[in-house]
Amino acid sequence: MRLFVTGATGYIGSAVARELLEAGHQVTGLARSDTAAATLSAVGADVHRGALEDLDSLRAGATAADGVIYAANKHISETTDPTARARVELSAVETIGAALEGSDKPFVVTTGTMGLAFGRLGTEADAADPQGLGAFALRVPTEQAVIAMAERGVRSSAVRLAPLVHGEGDQRGFTPTLVGLARAKGVSAHVGDGSNRWPAVHRLDAAHLFRLAVESAPAGSRWHAVGEEGVPFREIAEAIGRQLKLPVVGIAAEDAGTHFGFLGPLVSIDNPTSSALTQERLGWRPTNLPLIADIKEGHYFND
Structure with a gap:
């Protein structure tokens, strides 16, 4: 497939891009700088210039592709504005979804397990909690929008990342x-x-799950990139x-x-978060080192 990947030069997205390329897919990565473009070219990916705030760029990249992976995942930090981040993310995801409407093309979007209710084992069957904590609750509308795209002819799915995505380069x-x-x-x-x-997953295991999701996940599905509950x-x-x-x-x-x-x-x-359904239904198996x-x-x- 020709796959358009946002965040393809980031910590997680770069692993996703390599996983896709090694499986024989053609990857076009979104690049907002010359440095990002050079990084993509160096690994054999095509370059699409633009940014998450550039909706015309996103629309063009999605339209030209056989599927899209939204792997952009800005880290929470002292300088992060959670509300602004959530607003940009939702706008970007909705723009891509609209470009794919009626195509039955896959659209895989990064969300997180901390959007679930706390204090009990979360599963893929659980909807995100709009009453959750701070920045995580702000991202719930993005996941809800992604799941709803299944009703508009998009093979959409959400990959919920564990908060502890670990591995070299982190x-x-x-x-x-x-x-x-x-x-x-x-x-x-x-x-x-x-x-x-806190659940955890190795970066390379997470990348493998993104590939499985874009290749075969049914519309409106949720998956857990969780190697350790x-x-x-x-x-x-x-x-x-x-x-x-x-x-x-x-x-x-x-x-x-x-x-x-x-x-x-x-x-x-x-x-605590389970990935039992993800492993059963997609055949995903975490094989890399656990966190400790x-x-x-x-x-x-x-x-």
Whole structure:
């Protein structure tokens, strides 16, 4: 297939592009800079100049393709404006969906497991929670729009990424952010007893799922890029502490904002998530290193 990929030079999107190319697909990546264009050309992808805010560019890229993968996934950070990010994302996704309407072409969009209700095991059958936490709730309309496109002749699907997408090259995700905080604070911390769980997936396993979804996912479906249902936050803090030779401490919930900064509202979330249906129905099998083993590899600690 000729596949148009947004975010094709990002941490996740670049792995998706390589996965597609190695499977024999033709990839056209969205590039907003000369650097991005050169990166795409270097791996054998075609270049489509534009940006997520350039709706005419998105429309043209989608129309010329046999399918689209929206792999753009801006990291949450101190400088992120969640409302602006959600607005740009929804507009971009709706524009692409309109361009594909009535074609039965596949359209796979990145969402996240933290859009689900917290404190219980989430499954692919669960709708996103519009009453969820902050930035994650703001992204729920995008997932809802994607699923609704199935009624308009688009083979649309949502791939919900675990919050901990890990692997070499991870520079701005949650894991390197936690490593940086531990270095700055002199301790590796968790909230309370650290029993709250975050799901995780290796970047290469996630990329493989995107390929399976664009090739065969039915319209209006949801899939979970989750290799581990829930890694206790305490174990993450301990793994980071061992590598940095720092003490591991539990801090009170009321002190989370002071210690973790913009991550304060997130670090005590309990977000266990299953990928059983994804594995059963798409034949997806995570085969790469789990999170704690990946942290032990040491690449998160290279200066």
